[in-house]
Amino acid sequence: MTTETVDLGPVPAQWTRRHLLGLEELSAEEITVILDKAEVFRKALEDGVRRIPLLRGKTCANLFFENSTRTRSSFSLAARRLGADTLDFSPSGSSLSKGETFIDTAKNIEAMGVDLVVIRHRTPGSPRLLAANLDCGVFIPADDGIRHPTQGLLDIMTIRQRRGSVKGLTVAMVGDIAHSRTARSNIWGLKKLGAHVIVCGPSTLVSPRWAEIGVEYSYSLDDIIPRVDVLNLLRIQFERQYSRPFPSVREYAHLYAMNRDRLKRAKGDILILAPGPINRGVEITPDVADGKQSAILDQVSNGVAVRMAVLWLIASRCGK
């Protein structure tokens, strides 16, 4: 009952990539392929199938230059549920402090016989650099400081599950747009699938330049709340900010927290997302976080499924 083959069908011809570097370079069709396959995996997991050994014999390395327990765990579970072996390789300063270059570290891991590399590195572009330098190993970025494609995919998957389609929906990303990797990945994906996107937050964290790529911006959650279908509440990432972009957490919560009052003014079927970890009382109040509009834990479950889909698709195009 737990170890079964699942009817995924063949890898669709539209999928040709052996790297996933960001949602901005994927077509709507490619995103749809990922989401469709992720749905099959999610369904199988829900039916109690825990091992779908499509990647048996493959080794998937987690190469995390910045720690991320949550994303790493989700990728590890995804890889192991596909029957792959996993290797956690956290170059905790060790090799790097010994003077080794980033690419040498990755090539070393590849030379050990690794098939898929999931990387987290804060320097934008580092995944692309690796993808260009690794001969056969595959590269799937968890994020690189400005992108977090699997988070974007799992958010969009959750919206599609609840609403059937993303097309025509108004989706607001609220909060720390300036420091959020999630925001960027969501925006690219959502726009390709036909959603109208609003970014909303304090003027110190939301740039008017978003309008240049067709994204609406707003400094007032109260203004936009009545016409929003999906609200994605970003965490205030204090650890990534060099200066305080607003007077106090209290003031931020007053203006931007999703709470009972704002929920009353929203559409009845508003869907509320938040990429964890959430700060209860800051961007969301506990009653809303635990309420029926919230899909927060669904996002987590979809995260494993979407990573299984991505790993499977990518591995299928690897020459090894």
Added chain:
Amino acid sequence: MTTETVDLGPVPAQWTRRHLLGLEELSAEEITVILDKAEVFRKALEDGVRRIPLLRGKTCANLFFENSTRTRSSFSLAARRLGADTLDFSPSGSSLSKGETFIDTAKNIEAMGVDLVVIRHRTPGSPRLLAANLDCGVFIPADDGIRHPTQGLLDIMTIRQRRGSVKGLTVAMVGDIAHSRTARSNIWGLKKLGAHVIVCGPSTLVSPRWAEIGVEYSYSLDDIIPRVDVLNLLRIQFERQYSRPFPSVREYAHLYAMNRDRLKRAKGDILILAPGPINRGVEITPDVADGKQSAILDQVSNGVAVRMAVLWLIASRCGK
């Protein structure tokens, strides 16, 4: 020879729990169920059987808010010998420092598709809080600051193995009773199975209030040693003490170390236990630690077996 099914029989009807929160709430019958099954696993391990895939397809997460290499390793081995997948999730400040609540962290892990959660958290009651909040994931505390049920179980298992029964034995817990999680778990279990328990140590570490629940207390190991059947030597946990509860380690060792002289005054068949790590020369001298009365390494081997039994029993009552 290494991967076999073992004749455990069905899960006994007396076992109905899907959490293990402490020995104080278990009946003597429940403790006996665990120990009986643990014996079967221990026997199988000794016969060279290394994989008994009763939990194939299950995922067991180690959620350790406080590090504990030894307990974590023992649980991991136990889970993997049962064929389960393991996930080490050490929220090293990361998520928590980002403001996430304890329960949100656990619910996130559950949402990734985890079936069993082994938690170590220093706040008493934290396991109970989780047990009440997780819908389907099962929860087995490694300890919570005042309890350490699997250590209690493995100690009692070792006594039963060597003596056939615990009933009627005089068991002395010696040392740092005040800071020991092991002491509390042992005491509840031993009393339920009919042992007479003595707690012994410096007056700063042994409260007269133990008498209120039927536990004898003593400040002198020399006084009690002649009538003791089992001696459980607790480590002085310097790392958990805010002030020095005795003048010097030398004085402590002089009064409470189990050494050759005290061994001569003890019963000929006295059984000596110590939950690792031991401090040679403090609570126990090397000749006694390595002598034939000592069952210290047996405790470690029994630890894996008892954890296999607990994981199997708990998982059998999980609705997934």
Added chain:
Amino acid sequence: MTTETVDLGPVPAQWTRRHLLGLEELSAEEITVILDKAEVFRKALEDGVRRIPLLRGKTCANLFFENSTRTRSSFSLAARRLGADTLDFSPSGSSLSKGETFIDTAKNIEAMGVDLVVIRHRTPGSPRLLAANLDCGVFIPADDGIRHPTQGLLDIMTIRQRRGSVKGLTVAMVGDIAHSRTARSNIWGLKKLGAHVIVCGPSTLVSPRWAEIGVEYSYSLDDIIPRVDVLNLLRIQFERQYSRPFPSVREYAHLYAMNRDRLKRAKGDILILAPGPINRGVEITPDVADGKQSAILDQVSNGVAVRMAVLWLIASRCGK
């Protein structure tokens, strides 16, 4: 295609050891047994065979008192490709700071049912101490401060692969001979297999006493470069030095870096090795590191194969 049995033949009668404590105690025949079997594993890995379950049911513990992401990963992959279960046990001060002895820690791990222990500990002799104290568990040192036998073996394997034989070759170890564990292991192995060995570096890092055991020494890379067949470029281990053994990194690189100019003065088929992590621009320039003489990544791939061979050979002589 990925899980196959590989034709290794039986364990050769010459192999009788259940510990690997250093290359100095191995005979040329024993080294050759390891290298021959490693070749079979390397070939299988290259053919896409990823799981050769010769150690199914065995548990291999990584007991690293000093961190080493790279060596640990290589051993873990080797063990898992042989079907063994792996356990990372990093006593990060925890047990040791609690006063437990080194041997007690190891005996505890053995008592959990571990079959093979890979240890890294900086005290020379610590592996030998363990080997003498563990009854049944097997012990394979990753290194002990002065030895690093599997690094020596993988270097020699790489030489043999490229040159057919080690006998008669002139092999120069260049750089931080004084602090290198790799140098010592290489030297013993190379001499047994009939190579002529030169150690070369600043006089502060190269002792004339090497001559006593038949090793040539030199302070000038330029002097020796024309007659060298294999160059093994050691990293300057700043983290292991208490005082600066040369005026500047720039001066070191000027005198000892392998660069294009020195390559022109070397034999046309010179083979260049470097145990990672490499410092580009210090002991080797990027063009040489990435050039066709370099076998740096081959060394990494051979590392997994040589560790598979050693684990398999050692396990075959374990009584369990």
